[in-house]
Amino acid sequence: xxxxxxxxxxxxxxxxxxxxxxxxxxxxxxxxxxxxxxxxxxxxxxxxxxxxxxxxxxxxxxxxxxxxxxxxxxxxxxxxxxxxxxxxxxxxxxxxxxxxxxxxxxxxxxxxxxxxxxxxxxxxxx
Numbered sequence: 001x002x003x004x005x006x007x008x009x010x011x012x013x014x015x016x017x018x019x020x021x022x023x024x025x026x027x028x029x030x031x032x033x034x035x036x037x038x039x040x041x042x043x044x045x046x047x048x049x050x051x052x053x054x055x056x057x058x059x060x061x062x063x064x065x066x067x068x069x070x071x072x073x074x075x076x077x078x079x080x081x082x083x084x085x086x087x088x089x090x091x092x093x094x095x096x097x098x099x100x101x102x103x104x105x106x107x108x109x110x111x112x113x114x115x116x117x118x119x120x121x122x123x124x125x126x
Contacts, residue, residue, distance in 0.1 A: 008066045012074015020079045035100060036088035039081050040108055046080035047112035051119025059123065 020042055027038030053071050057063070063071075085108055092101035 002066075004066045005069050008070035009074045009077070012070040012076075013078035014074075016075040016078025016080075018078075019075075020081055024081075036085075036092075036104065039084050039088050040104065040111070042079060042081050043085055043108050044111045044115045046076055048115035048119045049079070050076045051116035052123055053119075054116075055120040055123025058120075 023042055024038035027041060031037045050072060053068075053076070057068060085104075089101050089105055092098075092104060
């Protein structure tokens with residue numbers, strides 16, 4: 001275990017978490033709290049971002065391991081919100097909004113995986 005890696009995760013995680021908080025608050029104010037649009041947006045854009053990083057690491061970027069950990073584990077890990085996604089789904093189910101819960105689950109997974117693929121493809125094209 002290297003302390004530089006731990007510090008990279010901590011610093012990136014702090015930045016990613018603050019970004020997640022601000023985006024979530026912004027979407028809540030913009031679209032209201034009834035549906036978790038902010039969490040959906042965060043998961044999709046986080047998946048796109050991690051796809052872009054993965055694509056860049058594979059073909060273009062020769063970054064030190066600590067920098068890769070900072071970006072992927074730290075920033076992306078702090079920014080994406082799968083645990084929040086699970087809790088939001090539970091709340092929709094608990095309120096009896098089964099159709100919304102199903103749409104949210106399917107949409108989150110399909111759009112997030114699609115965004116990750118898009119991120120990798122973007123890097124391959126440019």
